[in-house]
Amino acid sequence: MSGASSSASPWPLWEVFIRGQAGISHRHVGSLHAADAETALCNARDVYTRRGEGVSIWVVPSAAILATDPDDHDQLFDAAQSKIYRHPSFFEVPEEIGHM
């Protein structure tokens, strides 16, 4: 047996997104390895939709995703915490007005 890690270069990692039903957006469900995009789609069908979980699949190379850094969390997201006037519940609606 040759060691598993001796393979020349590992298959790239793909992130899998599935639309559960028409009318809702694709949602991240997991990832898998495949040599190319077409095989990734086939594998995603077998791994993630064995019980009718999807009507459409996207696969995206994991390496193509740029993500925010958790260390930047405060400077990116804390600012929104102080702008509570962006929520309609900030404003008082007189009872006489009823629904607005």
Add this chain to the structure above:
Amino acid sequence: MYAQEVKTPSSRLRSRSDMCEQECAFQDKLDAGTKIEPKDWMPDAYRKTLVRQISQHAHSEIVGQLPEGNWITRAPTLERKAILLAKVQDEAGHGLYLYCAAETLGVSRDDMTADLLSGRAKYSSIFNYPTLTWADVGAIGWLVDGAAIMNQVPLQRCSYGPYARAMVRVCKEESFHQRQGFDIMRVLANGTEAQRAMAQDALDRWWWPSLMMFGPPDDASVHSAQSMAWGIKQDSNDELRQKFVDQTVPQSDFLGLKIPDPDLIWNDDEQHYDFGAIDWHEFYDVIAGNGPCNAERLGARCNAWSEGAWYREGLKAHSDKQRLDRKAA
């Protein structure tokens, strides 16, 4: 369980005074119930423990295909065959969900495979027992998958997000596995004398190994405290084992089968079943590689890897060629 011997780097529970500021903040986050995600800072020991646990769990799913796969070609009806095929395919799927969760911790799939094939990584002791008759397929679904569910349901609340999410998917599918096993046992238990004897024989052989799946008793489980503080483990081995016994005995009574334990008795004060002593020598012996099928199981995985090499290389060559063709066009 599917990860029975997960060692944390230290057998001592780390106290607050041992922790640096960053580690204290991490523990605060866990204590508040906030999930940890892949790019978040985490102590090295937390990462290592999770990699061990998730990869052992994944290897168990993959090796777990072998005992049942043994019966796919000999299932008694076409329907049973289709069901078993779907069940074994699910196990492969579960392995893949888990490998992908482990990879978010920075370990490569190929390295995990290498660790399994070289024997460095463990998988559950239960899969080193042989499936001698069709009733064994029933007993595995009923008992082994039943025990697995008991362990995996709380893991859906694990502190590490990707592992918890993988467990949600696994648990949704696992219930089918247990029911199909119980259904096989029910048909056999209500069948001819020979079929009933076959069901009883399977229960006799799988009962104790199933109890061992929950891992060593709590007083010998030196790594549990840290795993619990980290939210990687929610219930103790003995608690889950007791829950499994309490759940399974009435099912066995329903089938009219006898659990092979002369000490098994309902304890009215405790509202639990008391059960006999487990042979932990057998457990540690199987874990150490001396079970009835350890060599066969690992051999089958090694063969699958080396005999599948031409196919993996072929797919890679094809994708490289497509890429070159696209560039040239």
